[in-house]
Amino acid sequence: MSPRGALAPLPRSFYARDTVDVARELLGKLLVRSGPQASVSRIVEVEAYLGERDQASHARRGPTPRAAIMFGPPGHLYVYLVYGMHHCMNVITEGDGVAGAVLLRAAEPLAVGGQVPRATASIRPLAGPGKLCAGLGITRAQNGLDLCAAGTLFVAADPLPPPDVMPRVKRSPRIGVAYAGAWASRKLRFYLAGNPHVSGKPRE
DNA sequence: GCCACGATAGTG
DNA sequence: ACTATCGTGGCG
Numbered sequence: 001m002s003p004r005g006a007l008a009p010l011p012r013s014f015y016a017r018d019t020v021d022v023a024r025e026l027l028g029k030l031l032v033r034s035g036p037q038a039s040v041s042r043i044v045e046v047e048a049y050l051g052e053r054d055q056a057s058h059a060r061r062g063p064t065p066r067a068a069i070m071f072g073p074p075g076h077l078y079v080y081l082v083y084g085m086h087h088c089m090n091v092i093t094e095g096d097g098v099a100g101a102v103l104l105r106a107a108e109p110l111a112v113g114g115q116v117p118r119a120t121a122s123i124r125p126l127a128g129p130g131k132l133c134a135g136l137g138i139t140r141a142q143n144g145l146d147l148c149a150a151g152t153l154f155v156a157a158d159p160l161p162p163p164d165v166m167p168r169v170k171r172s173p174r175i176g177v178a179y180a181g182a183w184a185s186r187k188l189r190f191y192l193a194g195n196p197h198v199s200g201k202p203r204e
Numbered sequence: 205g206c207c208a209c210g211a212t213a214g215t216g
Numbered sequence: 217a218c219t220a221t222c223g224t225g226g227c228g
Contacts, residue, residue, distance in 0.1 A: 047211070056211070058224095066224060084222035086212045103211060130212050176211055199213095 007032050007040070009147060009154035015074035019093040019100035023048040023190050026091070028158060028165035031107050035152045037137040041126055042158070045106035045191040045198045047174045049090070051099035056180035059099035069144060070099040077145040077153070079138060086130030089138050091147060091155070105129045105175070105189075108197040127199040168192045175200065 007030060015022055023046045033039045049057040049070075058067040058080070069078050070092060078090040078101055094100035107126045126135045133139070138153070147154050171187040178184050191198045 049211075058211080061225075064225065080211085081221095081223060083210060083212050083220080085220065088211060090211090105211090128213065174211070179210080 006159070007154075007156040009150055009156060010075075012073075012075040012148045015091060015093050015147075016095055017093065019048045019050055019102060020188070022091070022093045022100075023102045023188070024169055026102060026104070026155065027169055027190055027192055028161060030110070030156045030158050031104070031136070032154050032156050033136050033152065039109065039136065040111040041107035041109045041136075043104060043107050043155070044195045045104075045127075045189070047103040047105060048188040048190070049101045049103060050188070051094070054180075055183040056174060056177035057099070057101070059101075063099075067099070070101050071097060074100075075146060075148040077138075077142055077147055079133070079140050079143040081140065082130070087133035087139055088129040089133050089136075089142075103129060104132060106191070106197050106199045107132055108195065109135075127197050165192065168194065 026043050026046050029043050031041045031043055049059070051057065052059050052062060054060060059070045061067065063071045066080060069076065072092060073096040074092050074094060076092045078092055079087055082088055088103060090101040090103050092101050106128060109126055126132045142153065145151065145153060169190055170193040172189045173185050173187055174189045
């Protein structure tokens with residue numbers, strides 16, 4: 001069995017915590033997609049969306065039909081459509097009844113179809129939330145999916161973690177939330193400095 | 205009902 | 217800077 005042959009979903013207790021802590025610790029974790037579109041990729045960029053007080057969060061208007069899932073139990077997937085054409089995927093955080101989510105913005109492709117590719121450049125880039133969902137085949141059909149079950153999508157700890165992941169975590173304001181007043185400048189975007197798969201220009 | 209506006213990304 | 221393209225939610 002290969003070193004990555006025993007990937008298991010992170011337990012619900014991982015998600016049932018402070019959203020910022022979950023966001024930081026998701027960096028370096030593995031996104032595992034099984035089935036026809038099987039792939040493994042490393043999460044390199046995320047954004048934390050806090051509860052109702054966060055004016056950039058979909059939860060800011062309370063548990064509306066779309067955002068209600070953010071108030072639900074942790075460890076589930078929240079997928080929505082932005083600008084009428086791109087999907088964005090989030091993991092739900094905090095305890096049941098408390099809103100919180102982490103937007104997955106970029107991942108580094110590691111393997112496709114169970115095979116480690118010769119060059120990661122041969123794989124579609126996964127930089128940016130829309131591209132990430134497109135690359136993994138995530139649509140609203142996956143909204144509400146339980147990431148803590150061993151299904152077609154889950155997050156796993158890397159059994160062979162690079163030694164320098166956590167020291168490389170940097171933070172910045174979130175992308176595309178200029179309307180959010182004081183919340184627009186809060187440094188709630190986290191990424192691995194220097195990783196070429198991080199979206200946008202300021203990778204350092 | 206109706207309508208303004210995005211947690212985007214590619215092109216000019 | 218401009219645009220494709222549509223669900224969400226605010227408002228009446």
